[in-house]
Amino acid sequence: MSKTLFDKVWDTHVVRKIEGGPDVLFIDRHLIHEVTSPVAFLGLKSRGISVLYPDRTFATADHNTPTINQHLPVADPLSANQLDALESNSKEYGISYWGLGHQKNGIVHVVGPEYGITQPGATIVCGDSHTSTHGAFGAIAFGIGTSEVEMVLATQCIMQPKPKKMRINVNGKLGIGVTPKDVALFIISKLTTSGATGYFVEYAGDVFENMSMEGRMTVCNLSIEMGARGGMIAPDETTINYVKGREFSPKGEAWDRALAYYKTLKTDADAVFDKELTFDGSSIEPMITYGTNPGMGMGISHEIPDAAHVEGGAATYEKSLNYMGFHEGDSMLGKPVDFVFVGSCTNGRIEDFRAFTSLVKGKHKAENVTAWLVPGSHIVEAQIKEEGLLDILTEAGFALRQPGCSACLAMNDDKVPAGKYAVSTSNRNFEGRQGPGSRTMLASPLVAAAAAITGVVTDPRTLIEELV
Ligand code: SF4
Numbered sequence: 001m002s003k004t005l006f007d008k009v010w011d012t013h014v015v016r017k018i019e020g021g022p023d024v025l026f027i028d029r030h031l032i033h034e035v036t037s038p039v040a041f042l043g044l045k046s047r048g049i050s051v052l053y054p055d056r057t058f059a060t061a062d063h064n065t066p067t068i069n070q071h072l073p074v075a076d077p078l079s080a081n082q083l084d085a086l087e088s089n090s091k092e093y094g095i096s097y098w099g100l101g102h103q104k105n106g107i108v109h110v111v112g113p114e115y116g117i118t119q120p121g122a123t124i125v126c127g128d129s130h131t132s133t134h135g136a137f138g139a140i141a142f143g144i145g146t147s148e149v150e151m152v153l154a155t156q157c158i159m160q161p162k163p164k165k166m167r168i169n170v171n172g173k174l175g176i177g178v179t180p181k182d183v184a185l186f187i188i189s190k191l192t193t194s195g196a197t198g199y200f201v202e203y204a205g206d207v208f209e210n211m212s213m214e215g216r217m218t219v220c221n222l223s224i225e226m227g228a229r230g231g232m233i234a235p236d237e238t239t240i241n242y243v244k245g246r247e248f249s250p251k252g253e254a255w256d257r258a259l260a261y262y263k264t265l266k267t268d269a270d271a272v273f274d275k276e277l278t279f280d281g282s283s284i285e286p287m288i289t290y291g292t293n294p295g296m297g298m299g300i301s302h303e304i305p306d307a308a309h310v311e312g313g314a315a316t317y318e319k320s321l322n323y324m325g326f327h328e329g330d331s332m333l334g335k336p337v338d339f340v341f342v343g344s345c346t347n348g349r350i351e352d353f354r355a356f357t358s359l360v361k362g363k364h365k366a367e368n369v370t371a372w373l374v375p376g377s378h379i380v381e382a383q384i385k386e387e388g389l390l391d392i393l394t395e396a397g398f399a400l401r402q403p404g405c406s407a408c409l410a411m412n413d414d415k416v417p418a419g420k421y422a423v424s425t426s427n428r429n430f431e432g433r434q435g436p437g438s439r440t441m442l443a444s445p446l447v448a449a450a451a452a453i454t455g456v457v458t459d460p461r462t463l464i465e466e467l468v
Contacts, residue, residue: 002268004165005234006200009140009265013123015157022159028122030057030152031108032095034064035411036127038085040150041093053156054094058117059086061099062107063128063411067374067401070100079412093153106377106403109133109345113217114379116246120235120262125152130345130427132223135232136216137239138265140200142230163229164274166199167267170207172281177461179355180215181347181425181444183207184222185287185297187279192311193295197227199275202267207281208233213242214351221346222427225294234266286460288332289429289442291320296429300447300459304330323431324439332441332457339422340371340452341434342445343401344408347425348376350383352445357389359449359463365397366455372414373398374406396453410435423451 003011016024030053032040037059044051051057064079074080083099090097098104104111109130112118118134124141125131127149134141144158152158170183188195201223208216216233223231233239240262243249250258285299298305304321306328307314321327326335342348342356353375365371373393375381381403384390390400407414408426410433416422418437425448429440441457450458 002271004167004267004271004273005138005202005232005265006140006165007271009121009123009138010162012121013140018159022161024157025123025160027125027152027156027158028056028119029112029117029124030156031112031117031124031126031131032057032059032086032149033108033126033128034061034082034086036146036149037089038082039146040127040153041085041089043147043150044153049154051093051095051153056156057095057153058112059090059095059097060105060108060111061086062105062403063405063409065100065404066413067372067404067406070402074100076413103378106375106379107345107348107405109217109221110348110376110380113137113213113242114246114377116243116249119243119249119258120239121265125158129224130221132228132230133217133221133345135220135223135230136213137243138232138235138262140230140232143224163200164198165202166196166228166275166277167202167204167273169205169276169278170203170281171205171278172207172283174207174281174284177286177446177459177464178284179286179444179446180211180218182284182287183281184219185289185294185442186284188222188226188294189287189297190279191226191277191295193225193293194227195295196223199228201228201231202273203231203233204267205278205281209236212351213238214349217349218346222294225427235262286444286447288423288447288457289440290324290326290330290332291317292323292429292431293320294427294429294442296320297442298332300332300457304328304332333459335441335457336421337369337423337451337456338420339407339416340369340448341374341407341414341422341424341426342448343372343374343376343406344426345376345405346427347445348374348380350380350387352425353380353384353389354387355445356449357392359446359460360396360398360453361392363396363453365452368455369452371398371452372401372407374401374414375403377403398452407434409433410438416440423448423457
């Protein structure tokens with residue numbers, strides 16, 4: 001029987017089918033961090049249960065970590081407690097722990113792929129919604145809650161109802177200045193934040209085939225923002241070249257066996273999806289959000305739509321625009337920008353810093369802008385230095401911070417003050433996401449760069465044309 005990529009990976013991992021209930025899935029890799037694991041470990045301890053597969057579990061500190069002076073003790077007591085708990089639990093249960101100061105420390109969804117923990121055809125979970133990132137490798141990867149973290153620690157399995165399947169095709173040539181982030185924000189703007197609820201999405205078409213692994217990770221990362229359980233892309237030569245030789249990737253004969261498995265991981269020609277959508281990649285322009293959910297996005301040259309043209313209640317829409325201080329019919333171009341954040345598991349990889357640097361090269365940061373450039377890991381940080389990007393950034397008036405989730409969420413010191421506007425390459429623009437009262441505009445690293453040097457929302461294509 002013909003199968004989709006999703007079916008193939010899911011069916012390979014079913015340990016038991018419960019009649020009329022969820023499937024019990026084996027989990028190949030469990031990534032943990034300081035926010036959702038402490039309570040799960042307390043649960044294990046209270047029941048006297050150990051971690052079944054410590055060697056399939058990896059811990060990194062990222063959400064609560066500072067992004068400057070990481071050699072000093074963490075000042076915030078709550079953050080310090082959570083980080084201490086992650087360290088002591090990891091040591092007690094024999095789990096690899098990559099804490100602050102460790103060479104492998106970084107954002108969980110950045111370091112997992114970098115070290116080859118993320119592999120095609122695997123099942124991967126983590127107590128963070130954006131675990132969908134790992135689907136870029138043809139893995140089934142999704143975020144789980146604290147009680148599920150405890151379940152996976154104890155059993156290496158999880159009970160999950162099988163989601164429906166959706167395929168999203170994007171074909172055609174992307175225009176100048178259009179990045180994977182724009183493709184993802186475009187899709188979410190079309191589907192809305194609930195358009196893929198109940199589905200697991202496969203991305204297909206030449207736009208994704210021609211994308212780097214970094215770009216594919218950005219797209220899959222944002223799947224959750226349209227309600228999907230996760231997103232995935234069939235592994236190909238690009239994937240295999242990325243995975244081969246990494247520290248935790250299979251080696252020798254194990255690699256040969258893995259490669260044979262990876263090559264089976266594609267949707268059969270006549271496999272059926274519950275829903276299929278197709279978009280023209282050449283119609284996408286650099287995107288920016290204007291509201292308080294990632295579905296409230298538009299091409300940067302457009303005007304904020306009227307409530308009559310958007311889904312959801314007019315009152316909610318008005319509340320959202322009021323929070324942002326915007327109005328129906330406004331152009332986003334020229335809107336003030338106070339902060340620029342480049343980083344997070346969405347856009348904290350080397351390709352994102354290359355894009356940002358390409359646009360700010362030879363220019364200077366706007367006086368009114370505070371810029372936080374935060375690599376997703378020490379590997380990214382090292383690449384930025386080795387490739388000479390740091391010199392260009394320094395010359396343009398920017399500084400680099402240390403790896404961590406940073407301003408993606410208001411759980412560490414990098415908070416945007418109330419009422420201030422941030423152009424952010426992260427993934428959520430909810431009220432208060434970057435700090436109480438903060439106002440977030442989600443965009444690509446190129447749009448962030450254009451804002452950082454002009455001090456207002458600017459179409460990056462105008463600056464690229466200047467360069468050409
Ligand atoms: S960068 Fe943001 S979304 Fe990603 S792991 Fe950190 S907090 Fe979660």
